[in-house]
Structure formats: structure tokens, C-alpha cells
Amino acid sequence: MCILAAVSASPTFHQRLRSIWANSGSLVCVGLDPLIERLPAGISHDLDGVLAFSKAIVTATAPHVAAFKPQAAHFGSLGGEDVLAELIHWIHTTHPDRLVILDAKRGDIGSTAERYAVEVFDRFGADAVTVNPFLGDESIEPYLEYSDRGVIALCRTSNKGSDWLQLQPKDDPLYLQIARRAVQWNRSGNIGLVVGATWPQEMEEVRRVIGDIPVLVPGVGAQGGRIDAVVAAGADSRGEGLLISASRSILFASSSADFAVAAALEAERMKLEINHERLKRNS
Amino acid sequence: MCILAAVSASPTFHQRLRSIWANSGSLVCVGLDPLIERLPAGISHDLDGVLAFSKAIVTATAPHVAAFKPQAAHFGSLGGEDVLAELIHWIHTTHPDRLVILDAKRGDIGSTAERYAVEVFDRFGADAVTVNPFLGDESIEPYLEYSDRGVIALCRTSNKGSDWLQLQPKDDPLYLQIARRAVQWNRSGNIGLVVGATWPQEMEEVRRVIGDIPVLVPGVGAQGGRIDAVVAAGADSRGEGLLISASRSILFASSSADFAVAAALEAERMKLEINHERLKRNS
Numbered sequence: 001m002c003i004l005a006a007v008s009a010s011p012t013f014h015q016r017l018r019s020i021w022a023n024s025g026s027l028v029c030v031g032l033d034p035l036i037e038r039l040p041a042g043i044s045h046d047l048d049g050v051l052a053f054s055k056a057i058v059t060a061t062a063p064h065v066a067a068f069k070p071q072a073a074h075f076g077s078l079g080g081e082d083v084l085a086e087l088i089h090w091i092h093t094t095h096p097d098r099l100v101i102l103d104a105k106r107g108d109i110g111s112t113a114e115r116y117a118v119e120v121f122d123r124f125g126a127d128a129v130t131v132n133p134f135l136g137d138e139s140i141e142p143y144l145e146y147s148d149r150g151v152i153a154l155c156r157t158s159n160k161g162s163d164w165l166q167l168q169p170k171d172d173p174l175y176l177q178i179a180r181r182a183v184q185w186n187r188s189g190n191i192g193l194v195v196g197a198t199w200p201q202e203m204e205e206v207r208r209v210i211g212d213i214p215v216l217v218p219g220v221g222a223q224g225g226r227i228d229a230v231v232a233a234g235a236d237s238r239g240e241g242l243l244i245s246a247s248r249s250i251l252f253a254s255s256s257a258d259f260a261v262a263a264a265l266e267a268e269r270m271k272l273e274i275n276h277e278r279l280k281r282n283s
Numbered sequence: 284m285c286i287l288a289a290v291s292a293s294p295t296f297h298q299r300l301r302s303i304w305a306n307s308g309s310l311v312c313v314g315l316d317p318l319i320e321r322l323p324a325g326i327s328h329d330l331d332g333v334l335a336f337s338k339a340i341v342t343a344t345a346p347h348v349a350a351f352k353p354q355a356a357h358f359g360s361l362g363g364e365d366v367l368a369e370l371i372h373w374i375h376t377t378h379p380d381r382l383v384i385l386d387a388k389r390g391d392i393g394s395t396a397e398r399y400a401v402e403v404f405d406r407f408g409a410d411a412v413t414v415n416p417f418l419g420d421e422s423i424e425p426y427l428e429y430s431d432r433g434v435i436a437l438c439r440t441s442n443k444g445s446d447w448l449q450l451q452p453k454d455d456p457l458y459l460q461i462a463r464r465a466v467q468w469n470r471s472g473n474i475g476l477v478v479g480a481t482w483p484q485e486m487e488e489v490r491r492v493i494g495d496i497p498v499l500v501p502g503v504g505a506q507g508g509r510i511d512a513v514v515a516a517g518a519d520s521r522g523e524g525l526l527i528s529a530s531r532s533i534l535f536a537s538s539s540a541d542f543a544v545a546a547a548l549e550a551e552r553m554k555l556e557i558n559h560e561r562l563k564r565n566s
Contacts, residue, residue: 033394074398079406106356109440109444112316112354115356122360132417136446154390154418159393159421166417
């Protein structure tokens, strides 16, 4: 491993993420879920509006966040794949020091998973993708071939309705088994996990298993997850290790023409609240 | 339920499937996974070629099959969403008596799952979609709102690498729990399940739980699933209940200019083998 690291010129996904956490001073991830019917005043209710709105949100919030997470269905349902590709390319160009995670939760095996990997990494150019582990190891491996890209597997999702599946078997629940597998999958320093903010106890258990592997955390705000609990349970050994994601609370912080300012303020507020909790934890 | 059935003019998904099984005399489903590098002689290696090839396969095999199952990644990785939409629309127009199942295996919740449902049913116009149940009930419900469309949930996938997840807990494995949930989800006669041909014993257990709910069966041929075992274990009380899917063995039955004839022969061969096993079962 030491030899490989010495030979390899480009940083691993985890190394990139660490330098972004350090440089941005933020663990915030902005989910880009541009629901057309909620686009604010002054933005047209079409694909041009989706692109303009998304760019305005990125520009306004970039100083306060580590990553952007466009959600595939919100573009796909509008026939907006080209807009999604353009947006990701534009973020890379204007903000090369921020990550783009495509929230696609793809789950398939073999040559089909390879095709999805081509779609998310080559076509859309995402730095990382969310994937669904229900089909097992064969549904993760094809993405790992892209050793410089992040592969973020669902582990424990934020919604209550997943309990009957993810909490079984009781003596060694799936989310812990997925966490252990993640350690094995992490050959190239490019694995991440999704753990919902609504489950701080499970977050703590997962963190104990995975060491400093990064965790993407949905579910703060509307879904009831608390930032203090997430940071206390989920921060890694360096007080980082988390991408705490918010979508609507930032995107739709205002429905007026001041939406970008309102989004920036909400992203900053979230960053500061998280960092306050990180400081408490370290003191 | 009787009142609803009397008021409702349009048939349920299950009713449509039954009449297609009866009229086609076939339980075969052709997976449309048009890998560009395997397109046969005389077909251009681009999106035009993908569309021409797919249409030729549909035309040639339609007399012998019940359904077509385009796979989303094979179009998405090429930027071919418009081709996928055109293909599905064209199948509906030229073969209104055949089903189109979009193999997308989407898995998300809430408003995001709603967006995926809009994408697959409204944008692409699929008759049915495959979905991933890892996120629980909230990942199925939004699709069920489209009560005339099929919602086909992964239950037991054909690959060995999913054992560690789908076979737990040992005393009541997830695939059986998903089967029981499917009975509850089936309020509008529009639920289906995916069970791999590689697991006839699990297929038999699932069939006992779900009654006559249809099962989509991948994994015959290259993956080692046997048609005799699938039919014996999986046929429903009427000797139907299965959509046995094959992709490459039909699509790439020949790499020459006679590919469509070869595909038709392979689809017919498969139909006859299945029907032979159905007859044995009934006798």
C-alpha cells in the first residue's frame, strides 16, 4: 500500500475530501433538489430556470460548504440530463475546490452496474455517487474501479419505514454488516456511507466500525435529525468525517427574489452550528 | 373492492398481464440491454444503431414474448434518454398488446421517489418499473399511486453476492419478509417481485406467500438458472405468473446480419421450452 501511495500522483477521494474540509472549514453538503413548483420568484419554471436557480444557489453557498449533491430524479423527471451534466461541469470549473456527489442511489450488478458507473463518472463527471447495496458486493465493485471517485453506499437511511429491513437481524443488524463490508471495500480510500441524522446511536456504532471513513448524513431539519447529536456521534478521530446534507432548508429558505442570500445565510448558519458542536467535542 | 372494480373502467396491471400471457401464449420477457460494442454487423455503433437494433429485436421477437424490458443504464450511459423514450413509445404503438418494463431498480423515498415515478411512468411511459426495497415502504408507496402501472420490487436477486444481505435473518429471511410486504403493497393489483432463476427453492417459498402475484425472473442461461426448475417452483395457480427474462442470449444470438432471425429463433425456443415445462406441470 505504501508503494502504491508513493507511485500514485493523484490524491485519493478521502484525501481530497480532507483537504476540502480543511480549506472550506465546513462539513455542510447542499442537496440540489430543484423542485420546479418551488422555484422562487423571478426564476422561470422550466429547465432554464432549474439551471439558473442551481447556479445561483451554488455561487451563494459555496463559501460555506464542502460539497454539492445534485439529486438525479429531480433532473431526470424533467428530461434534464443535459442540464445536470452542464451544472456539474460548471461547478467543477467555477469551484474546483468543492465536491460534487451525484445522489443516484443506483443498485445493479455486473455489466449493468458498469454502465451506471460510466453514466455517473464519465458522462456526468461526478466526484462521487450514492449506491444501494441491496444486491451485495457485485453492486459496489464496478464503481470501485474508478479509484479516484467516491462510492457512497447506503447503510442506515433516515426514514422510519426502513427499520424492518435495515435493523435485521437483531443480533447483528444489516447497517453494521454494511459498515464492516465498507472497510473491506475501501481498498482505494474511496468508500463512504450514508447514515441518517435521525439515528445518532446507530451512527455511533457505525463510526466505531469504520474508523475515519466519511459519512454522508441526510435527515437534519425537516426529518428531525439534530446537528448536536450527529456531530457528537459521528465525527471521526479528527473531528471531521461527516458531510451533513440539507436541501430544502437551504434551497427554499426564501421564495422571494432574495433566495440566494437567504440560502447563503442558512448554509452559513448550519456551518457555524456544526463547527460549534465540533469545538465543544474537542474541548 | 368489488365496487371499485365495477366502477373502474381500465384493467389492473395484473389483469393486463394475464390477458397478454393468454394472447401471446408466452411467459418470455426480452431484456433490451443494447451494449454498443456488441451490436452486430451492419448496425452503426452509436445511438441510431442502438435504436435500429432495439426495434429490429422487438419486431423479430414480439410474436414469441409477453414483455420487453429495456434497461435504463444501457441508455443513460450513452446519453440516450430520448432514444429510450422513443423506443418505448414505438413499442406501445406497434405492439400495444405487449408490456414494457423499465428496468431501473430505483430506490429512494418521499418527493424524490415521486420524481422517479414521474420519470419512469410519465416521461418514459413504461407500463411497469423495477424498484429496490432497501429503503422500506416509503420507497415503494409513491409508485403505487400509479395504480394502473406495475411496480416490481427486488425480492431475491440472481447473484450469489447478495446472499449475506437477502438471506438474513436465517429464521425469516428478508426475501420472505419482502414477499409478505408485497401482498400488503398489492392494493391495486399492480405489484410484482423479482426472484432470480438461480434460486428455485426460494422461488417456491415466495410463491407460497404471494399467491398469484407475478414474478419477474432474471438469471436463466449464462447465470445458471434452469427453466424447468423455475417453472416447477414459480408458476402460479393458473400455470402462469412468471415473466422469464433473457437478454444477451436473445439480443446477441448472432453477431452477423441475421441477428434478428437468430433472436426470434432463440425467443421462440425459450417460449417452447417454458411451455413444455408448463404442460408437464399441469399433466
